[in-house]
Amino acid sequence: MISSLLPRNLRRTLAGQLLALAIALALGAVVILMIDENPLRVFATLMRGAFGDSEKIAGTLLQTTPILICGVAACIGLRGGMFNVGIEGQLFLGGFAAAWVGFSFALPPVLHVLVAVAAAVAAGAAWVSVPAYFRVRFGANEVVSTILANYVAVLLTSYFTIFLFKRPGGWSETPPILPSAYLPELFSFSRLNIGLLIGLALAVATALFFRFTTTGYAVTMVGSAPKFADYGGINVRRAGFGVLLASGAVGGLAGGVETLGVHHRFMEGFAPGFGFDGLIAALLANGSPIGTIFTALFFGALRAGSLLLEVDTTASREIITVIQALIILAVSADLLLRRKGDRTGGRRWKF
Amino acid sequence: MEILATFFNVGLVVATIRTTTPILLVALGGSFTTKAGIFNIGLEGQMLIAAFFAVIGSIWTGSSFGGLLIGVAAALAFALVYAVLVVSFRANEVVVGLALNILAGGMTISLMKAIFGTRGSVVGRGIVGLPKVQLPGARDILGPSYAQLISGYTPLVYVAFLSVPLLVLFYARTRLGLYLRVVGEKPEAAETLGISIARVRYIASLLCGLFAGLAGAHMSLGYITMFTENMSSGRGFMAVAILIFSAGDPLKVLLGCLLFGFADAFSLRLQILNFPSYLILAVPYAVALLALFALSWRTRPKLIRETLETMRNALAEKPQDSGGKLPADNRP
Numbered sequence: 192m193i194s195s196l197l198p199r200n201l202r203r204t205l206a207g208q209l210l211a212l213a214i215a216l217a218l219g220a221v222v223i224l225m226i227d228e229n230p231l232r233v234f235a236t237l238m239r240g241a242f243g244d245s246e247k248i249a250g251t252l253l254q255t256t257p258i259l260i261c262g263v264a265a266c267i268g269l270r271g272g273m274f275n276v277g278i279e280g281q282l283f284l285g286g287f288a289a290a291w292v293g294f295s296f297a298l299p300p301v302l303h304v305l306v307a308v309a310a311a312v313a314a315g316a317a318w319v320s321v322p323a324y325f326r327v328r329f330g331a332n333e334v335v336s337t338i339l340a341n342y343v344a345v346l347l348t349s350y351f352t353i354f355l356f357k358r359p360g361g362w363s364e365t366p367p368i369l370p371s372a373y374l375p376e377l378f379s380f381s382r383l384n385i386g387l388l389i390g391l392a393l394a395v396a397t398a399l400f401f402r403f404t405t406t407g408y409a410v411t412m413v414g415s416a417p418k419f420a421d422y423g424g425i426n427v428r429r430a431g432f433g434v435l436l437a438s439g440a441v442g443g444l445a446g447g448v449e450t451l452g453v454h455h456r457f458m459e460g461f462a463p464g465f466g467f468d469g470l471i472a473a474l475l476a477n478g479s480p481i482g483t484i485f486t487a488l489f490f491g492a493l494r495a496g497s498l499l500l501e502v503d504t505t506a507s508r509e510i511i512t513v514i515q516a517l518i519i520l521a522v523s524a525d526l527l528l529r530r531k532g533d534r535t536g537g538r539r540w541k542f
Numbered sequence: 543m544e545i546l547a548t549f550f551n552v553g554l555v556v557a558t559i560r561t562t563t564p565i566l567l568v569a570l571g572g573s574f575t576t577k578a579g580i581f582n583i584g585l586e587g588q589m590l591i592a593a594f595f596a597v598i599g600s601i602w603t604g605s606s607f608g609g610l611l612i613g614v615a616a617a618l619a620f621a622l623v624y625a626v627l628v629v630s631f632r633a634n635e636v637v638v639g640l641a642l643n644i645l646a647g648g649m650t651i652s653l654m655k656a657i658f659g660t661r662g663s664v665v666g667r668g669i670v671g672l673p674k675v676q677l678p679g680a681r682d683i684l685g686p687s688y689a690q691l692i693s694g695y696t697p698l699v700y701v702a703f704l705s706v707p708l709l710v711l712f713y714a715r716t717r718l719g720l721y722l723r724v725v726g727e728k729p730e731a732a733e734t735l736g737i738s739i740a741r742v743r744y745i746a747s748l749l750c751g752l753f754a755g756l757a758g759a760h761m762s763l764g765y766i767t768m769f770t771e772n773m774s775s776g777r778g779f780m781a782v783a784i785l786i787f788s789a790g791d792p793l794k795v796l797l798g799c800l801l802f803g804f805a806d807a808f809s810l811r812l813q814i815l816n817f818p819s820y821l822i823l824a825v826p827y828a829v830a831l832l833a834l835f836a837l838s839w840r841t842r843p844k845l846i847r848e849t850l851e852t853m854r855n856a857l858a859e860k861p862q863d864s865g866g867k868l869p870a871d872n873r874p
Contacts, residue, residue, distance in 0.1 A: 331838035
């Protein structure tokens with residue numbers, strides 16, 4: 192039986208997440224009824240839009256890619272006890288940095304991609320470095336500072352795009368990047384590119400890093416029991432800084448993959464909400480990079496399906512963000528957990 | 543000088559008071575939860591949902607007061623969900639807050655499409671804005687050009703600014719205010735005294751929802767009568783930033799909010815000078831970030847402060863000590 196194959200903790204977590212999912216979908220159905228639509232029809236349309244034919248499946252995987260990479264970024268932060276809510280901003284700056292390298296310099300094919308990706312990673316890490324420094328040095332709350340930094344990042348990239356690098360005669364977008372900086376595509380019928388493989392490799396590598404390396408263990412300890420880690424001789428501040436920096440770097444990578452692989456230019460509002468979706472995917476997976484692969488696929492499917500939703504029904508595609516939020520609320524309640532004594536507000540921090 | 547005169551005049555003060563109001567209301571709401579020891583990042587969503595339902599309510603009931611009530615009710619519903627999850631289920635407050643913000647964003651856009659059939663914004667369609675209160679006698683005392691400083695605002699402006707002294711009294715002089723502070727600062731002590739921590743936190747969360755609802759209603763029914771997608775645009779998060787460095791103290795909250803209101807009003811005026819609008823729009827967020835960083839340095843944890851102090855004392859004493867001891871040590 193399956194129950195004997197999986198460890199008890201994992202079984203409990205899975206059962207809890209599935210129960211939460213069911214409750215969230217039920218609540219989502221109520222919301223869909225509120226906007227005068229048939230929930231079954233909406234869910235069926237979502238499924239058809241996500242997995243209807245091979246092109247649609249490729250579309251789902253295309254949406255999954257940035258969510259997965261952002262999800263891994265969030266996982267790294269969560270493991271180290273840091274809420275990096277600024278992945279959205281790091282994604283935008285990473286995307287812009289990659290595009291800038293892509294259209295400003297002429298380099299040989301493979302090298303061009305590598306330099307552009309490196310620029311994206313550096314931009315993401317640089318953007319998070321200031322909030323990260325103030326977090327570990329002075330305890331400035333990283334949730335608020337990274338959220339506020341998101342707004343600045345989006346406006347800043349818009350400014351770069353429209354005032355400094357606007358394509359003549361175009362909309363609010365930069366000139367296209369040179370073909371030498373394109374990420375190779377996987378199939379002829381879709382824009383799906385090796386970004387997906389990068390994301391998968393990254394998720395597996397992150398999981399292995401946390402499972403098998405000393406640093407990974409140290410970071411997990413800093414996240415779950417900072418005092419113990421400190422007592423054990425780990426430099427908690429340096430670990431926290433490193434965690435946020437790595438998380439921001441991966442967030443920047445997500446933006447780079449998106450511009451180099453999909454849009455081939457930087458546009459205003461090129462990747463709305465991928466950073467938040469990634470964070471939600473990581474939360475649903477309970478901070479596990481491998482689990483994030485599946486939750487990212489789920490959210491990617493919702494996103495891809497929502498495109499058809501806008502065409503075939505009167506519902507707006509934002510209904511999927513409602514469903515996502517409900518899922519997270521249901522998961523956060525952790526209904527299967529038996530709550531004991533201690534009413535003095537000792538809160539469960541899940542990660 | 544002429545440029546300065548176009549910037550700094552009565553109009554700027556009036557604009558500052560107007561832009562301060564929503565953020566002051568929401569930050570005062572957050573002060574209840576902050577004092578009660580809850581880190582409430584869900585202010586943004588409560589404000590947004592209230593702004594939307596205030597518009598809906600004002601269309602349905604045909605009056606701005608009806609809109610205000612329905613908007614506040616929506617924010618209270620969100621605050622209740624927040625309290626149930628955070629207090630009763632002891633869920634992670636950051637996760638719940640963020641999820642409710644995302645829920646508010648998605649829900650308002652979905653409902654807007656379903657009810658009005660549009661994307662982007664709802665304008666006109668019988669939305670009734672809040673009335674402007676003309677204080678009698680203001681014109682006679684201050685003269686026509688300065689009367690606008692105290693007269694002609696929407697009622698919520700007065701509510702916001704009058705709430706500051708009231709909250710000071712509330713925390714210092716009332717039983718509930720004391721309970722809130724005890725629960726936030728020393729939950730163990732509250733437990734020993736027989737105060738129900740859960741009940742106090744529920745009350746704090748609902749009071750917070752009430753003020754966030756007023757803030758949202760002021761956004762969509764105050765000086766502009768319309769609803770736009772994500773129109774709270776980070777004001778809830780700025781309020782949280784203010785709450786972090788003010789620790790929920792009403793007077794400090796007022797100071798912080800005036801700073802942001804001023805940054806907001808000033809950045810709008812910068813547009814006269816043809817600054818790129820995107821950079822101007824980023825000014826309030828940058829100010830919030832800078833304030834958060836600058837003040838976090840001052841409110842370092844007590845432990846670090848004490849360590850630094852002892853180190854400084856040690857360093858300051860060293861020359862004297864060595865001056866006195868060195869000759870003695872060198873005399874074997």
